[in-house]
Each structure stands twice: as C-alpha cells, then as structure tokens.
Amino acid sequence: MTDLRHLPTGAEIRLCAAPQRLFVPLLRRGLPGALPCVQVGERVAAGELIGRRVHASGCDVPAPLGGRIEAVMERPALRAPWRSQPCVVVDCDPSAAEQPPFPAWPDWTQRTPQALRQRLRDSGAATLQRLANMPPADVLLLDASEPLDAAPRQGTLLRQRPQQVIDGARMLARALGATRIVLLTHAPVALVADQDIAIAELPAHWPRPGRRARETAALGAAASSQRIAHCPATAAHDAWRAVAQGRHASHRLIHVDGVPGAGLYEVALGTPISHLIEHAGGYPADARALLGGGLRDGLPLPHDDLPIDHDSRALTVLGGALPAANVESPCIRCGDCADACPEALRPWRLLEAVERHDIEALVAEALDDCVHCGACTSVCPSRIDLNARLAQGHEWLDEEVHQRLLADAARERHLARQARQLRVQEEQMAAQAVRKEAASASAVLAAIARAKARRENPDAAP
Numbered sequence: 001m002t003d004l005r006h007l008p009t010g011a012e013i014r015l016c017a018a019p020q021r022l023f024v025p026l027l028r029r030g031l032p033g034a035l036p037c038v039q040v041g042e043r044v045a046a047g048e049l050i051g052r053r054v055h056a057s058g059c060d061v062p063a064p065l066g067g068r069i070e071a072v073m074e075r076p077a078l079r080a081p082w083r084s085q086p087c088v089v090v091d092c093d094p095s096a097a098e099q100p101p102f103p104a105w106p107d108w109t110q111r112t113p114q115a116l117r118q119r120l121r122d123s124g125a126a127t128l129q130r131l132a133n134m135p136p137a138d139v140l141l142l143d144a145s146e147p148l149d150a151a152p153r154q155g156t157l158l159r160q161r162p163q164q165v166i167d168g169a170r171m172l173a174r175a176l177g178a179t180r181i182v183l184l185t186h187a188p189v190a191l192v193a194d195q196d197i198a199i200a201e202l203p204a205h206w207p208r209p210g211r212r213a214r215e216t217a218a219l220g221a222a223a224s225s226q227r228i229a230h231c232p233a234t235a236a237h238d239a240w241r242a243v244a245q246g247r248h249a250s251h252r253l254i255h256v257d258g259v260p261g262a263g264l265y266e267v268a269l270g271t272p273i274s275h276l277i278e279h280a281g282g283y284p285a286d287a288r289a290l291l292g293g294g295l296r297d298g299l300p301l302p303h304d305d306l307p308i309d310h311d312s313r314a315l316t317v318l319g320g321a322l323p324a325a326n327v328e329s330p331c332i333r334c335g336d337c338a339d340a341c342p343e344a345l346r347p348w349r350l351l352e353a354v355e356r357h358d359i360e361a362l363v364a365e366a367l368d369d370c371v372h373c374g375a376c377t378s379v380c381p382s383r384i385d386l387n388a389r390l391a392q393g394h395e396w397l398d399e400e401v402h403q404r405l406l407a408d409a410a411r412e413r414h415l416a417r418q419a420r421q422l423r424v425q426e427e428q429m430a431a432q433a434v435r436k437e438a439a440s441a442s443a444v445l446a447a448i449a450r451a452k453a454r455r456e457n458p459d460a461a462p
C-alpha cells in the first residue's frame, strides 16, 4: 500500500463553473477524429455521446455537460488558432442530469484484463485508447515527472488525489498484464512495508529528459529488457474515473497562471478560455499577452475566444513590460535545437518540411513524436519559434490522417455496397433460374399428360 499522506498536498484542484456554451472539439492530435452523432436542437445529458469515432483507433466524444445542441460548426483550434476544427456547440443546462455511460466497477479486480481494456478504449481519453491497444507490458511507468518550471499538473494531481491515481495505475497494470508499477516523481515519497509500487526520483530538469532517459531513471539497466508502458498521472486518474465510476474523460486539468486565482482547474472540454480566465479572477490590469501553455513552451494566442481542447494543459497571462524585440532570422543549421530535443528529433529538418508543406518528410522525421515542449525554440540562436511551426505541421498531419481515414471509410462503404448489389443480383438470377426450371418441368408434365390422353382416346380432338 502506498502511503502518500505525509506529502504536502500542494495547490488545491478547483472545478471551473459551467460556461454558458461549450464548443466541444471533434478532432484531436495524433488520432482520427469523430463525426457528430446528434442533431441540432436535441437535448443531451452529461456523458452522452455527441461524436462517434470514424475509426477503431479513434475516440468517441461525450458531452462534458448536459444541455441542448445548438450547432455543429468550425471553430479555431487552441493549439493552432490559424486553423479551424469541427466542434459541437452545447448550450449548457446546469440542471441537466448526468448519465454515466458505463456501470461503475468498484469490484474491478474481478474484471478480466480484456474487459478493462475495452472500458479504457471507450473512456474517451486518447492516452487510455493508446494504452488499451498496446501489446502486454511487464512494467507500468506511472509518470508524474514534469519539466522544470512546467505547469505542475501531474505532481499536484498525485498529491491531491493519490488514491485515485494509484488505483488507476493498478487498473492499467491489470489491463496490460504488467506485474510491476514504478512511480517516477520529482518529490520524495515514502512507502510503508507492504507497498506494491516502487518509487523512482528524477530531478526536475529543462528540457524534460526523453522517454528512454526516464525509463533508465525508473528501472536502471533493466529498462532495456522490459516492455514498458508509459502512463502520466492524469491518464491513471482518467482510468480510475472510467473504471471505478463509469464516467468518460470529459474534463481537463488546466493550470492557469498570471491571474489572481492562479492554480489548477478541472475544466469541461470545450469551455471557452475567456470563461476560464474570468473564473480564475480575470486579467490583471497590466496583462499584455496570453500564452496557450506555460512560460517556456506556450504559444501566443491571438485572442481568448478559443475552446479548451484535448491537448490543453496550461494558460499563462503575461503582464509587465514588453521584452526586447524577438526578431527571427534564417536557420544557420547550428544543430542546437536537435541537441536540446528530449525526443531526439531534428527540429531544423522538421522546420524545412513545414516550410515546404512536405507531409511525407514530416512523417519521415517523426513529427508525431514531438511533445511540443518548446526546448528547441528556447535554444535557437536565430530566434525561430520552432514549437509554433511544428504545431502547425502537426495540424497538417492530423488533417491528412483524418482525410485518409474518411476516404478509407468511404471506399469501404462503396465496396460493401458493390458486394451487396452483386449478392442481390445473384439471388435474383438464382430465383429466376428456379422459376424457369419449375416452368419447364410443368410444361414437360403437361406434354406427357397430353400424349397419354391421346393414346387412351385416339378419337378425341387434339
């Protein structure tokens, strides 16, 4: 049993009040999107599906709050405000009842790993979807580490809701067949004797150490021979919610900084940023910019009329004097960005691919592995905002995947229709042949009967 009670509890997690309207996005990074499955004017309960995945590897989209469907429309995306994304607009009704989509499983230890995997797939959380589709693992790495100065989401969640996070990790370990759980954290954590979770400490660092470095910090030399499943504390919490409570992952933990009520908020997906900022105390008088993200990795947002989406983690309001002009100059190929990248990417090569709009090169250079930590931007001597450019490339990749999947689905429907038409045609031809055969058999019988009648009565008229 893990004993986390002695730890400082950290900042409280506050629930953001329901906004008047939610703009729930149907697309999410790295996964095929969903199509709306509700009609304008329809009433939905919290937890009811409003978007259905177009592909088995995608996620369904539940209504985070109950209300009336007002529209399905394009809205700018928070992570790339220069692009729009399809959203379902819900006119929120605070009195609408919640409809948990699944039965709660307080007895989850009695459930099979297959049943747990299916529940994780249906949870609406992209990380859980990916974990549920993984092959079995030996170790579950419960990762509460964060880059230095990052919005403290994982650590605060672990301290505020330790039992839910730990239980969620146990559920995931059972689903994946993992026999060990290792908690990776920056803070010292004590265990009582009968613990079943090992703790590994990792000093906070900027940029965040890459995946392999974190595995080595957690497991030492054994890391190379183990099948390891990575799970952030937030995903473990979502797993607990889906399994123990039977609820979708329809809220995000967002750290808001630079406002009077700075801290961690639990926010319904689709909540407009303007509503969250207002709920957290509003803009200070000297506010001059809003970042989608933290101080180090945030992208400047053109306005706050954008919805919280599945990738949102933090918002930072900047105040005070403007910094010195940040004039961008051409890339000098110094390679500093590649040295800084925790995912061992070559950001300058990705930048070239984005400038050429070369989707194949973006895939070949593994843009999908970019976690948008912003380390490359912070070291670039040419002051190129690599993170923003790569985010734009990511959007193109998502759109490409979405379009290809839609095309695949259309092709499958076309082939199924052709097969159905062929089958109907064959059935019609077979029925026609049977009718013909029956008709010719009765004609033969009639001729035999006539011949017999003539033999028996030769004088009869023909």
Ligand code: SF4
Pocket (backbone or CB within 6 Å): 330, 331, 332, 333, 334, 335, 336, 337, 338, 347, 348, 351, 379, 380, 381, 382, 383, 384, 386
């Ligand atoms: S750090 Fe900047 S200048 Fe250097 S290679 Fe990367 S993008 Fe180019």
Ligand code: SF4
Pocket (backbone or CB within 6 Å): 337, 340, 341, 342, 343, 344, 345, 346, 347, 369, 370, 371, 372, 373, 374, 375, 376, 377, 386, 387, 390
């Ligand atoms: S933003 Fe992406 S490319 Fe840049 S350092 Fe971070 S992971 Fe690497």
